[in-house]
Amino acid sequence: MGIVFLYIPMHRPNNTISSLAILIAASPVLLLPACSSTQQASEPIACQIQETISLKNVYRLTGKLYSGAEPTDRTAFEELASMGIRTLISVDAIAPNASLAGEYNIRVIHLPIGYTDISDQRIKELAFAIQSSLKPVYVHCHQGKHRGPAAICAGALALGMITHDQADAFMTKAGTSESYTGLWSAVEGVEKLATIEPMPLSEHTPARxxxxxxxxxxxxxxxxxxxxxxxxxxxxxxxxxxxxxxxxxxxxxxxxxxxxxxxxxxxxxxxxxxxxxxxxxxxxxxxxxxxxxxxxxxxxxxxxxxxxxxxxx
Structure with a gap:
């Protein structure tokens, strides 16, 4: 439960005005039209970040986890750096530019997935990458609508950071197409892992x-x-x-x-x-x-x- 403070002017008999603080219990909202600086970083949310010159479809799942489109040029990496991003997880088939990312002190992890499924092993790798990496973390595919949102939700679910309802809401908000039933089914089937085992993570993972x-x-x-x-x-x-x-x-x-x-x-x-x-x-x-x-x-x-x-x- 969140607490909202409303200050309502009250007239006293001597015509002076004071403020009465009224506490109203409010339920936390998952989907928000814009990010608020007053929200707790631990609250699962799904708010769209205002698009900049190069980064598109950027959404925040939690205070430290973002998904969005591929950063394609130096301007995009500058924008990631301005957001404070420290780790870039790519689920696209083509590995990101690790050299350029390094110039902005951003670590690159490459964990490609397709559109029809996310394997159990890849979900474990996503969970470990999210848990062990410096934050904030930015997970991207190509357009930032389908594989990226599904991957970040799968990893967060495996870590117990969000619920399935919140994952569904986030993917819907990010624009994940219903036609990619394999992605939706994969996320729906994720359960919280009892333990997160360390595993090797690479800047470039061979893809088909x-x-x-x-x-x-x-x-x-x-x-x-x-x-x-x-x-x-x-x-x-x-x-x-x-x-x-x-x-x-x-x-x-x-x-x-x-x-x-x-x-x-x-x-x-x-x-x-x-x-x-x-x-x-x-x-x-x-x-x-x-x-x-x-x-x-x-x-x-x-x-x-x-x-x-x-x-x-």
């Missing part, structure tokens, strides 16, 4: 090739989304032109098609992958022909194809 390739595709698609918002106007740097990025996405999908790992996901996945290759090729063609009208339709087709493949991973 298909996971790393899909991460690269998603990042390129996000850049293309930004260019689509300005009419696919090509920047001065032609390596980052819409056509060049579409070509990179096309080649990455073709790389997946020839990998043995892709075959493991079955015939339906391979069919979806073929549609994605065709969609990427079509987008590359219309952009090369400077057909902005068809480019938006081709972009939508590529997004749909990406989603079908992505959901199966």
């Amino acid at each position: 090739t298909i996971s790393k390739t899909m991460s690269k595709i998603i990042k390129q698609k996000d850049i293309l989304d930004e260019l689509a918002n300005i009419g696919f106007n090509a920047p001065i740097n032609q390596d980052h032109s819409p056509t060049a990025i579409a070509s990179q996405i096309h080649n990455l999908f073709r790389t997946l098609e020839t990998s043995g790992e892709a075959q493991e996901y079955g015939e339906e996945f391979m069919d979806d992958l073929e549609h994605a290759i065709q969609a990427a090729s079509n987008l590359e063609t219309v952009l090369r022909n400077n057909d902005a009208g068809l480019a938006m339709d081709a972009m939508d087709a590529l997004k749909n194809s990406c989603s079908r493949c992505h959901d199966k991973l």
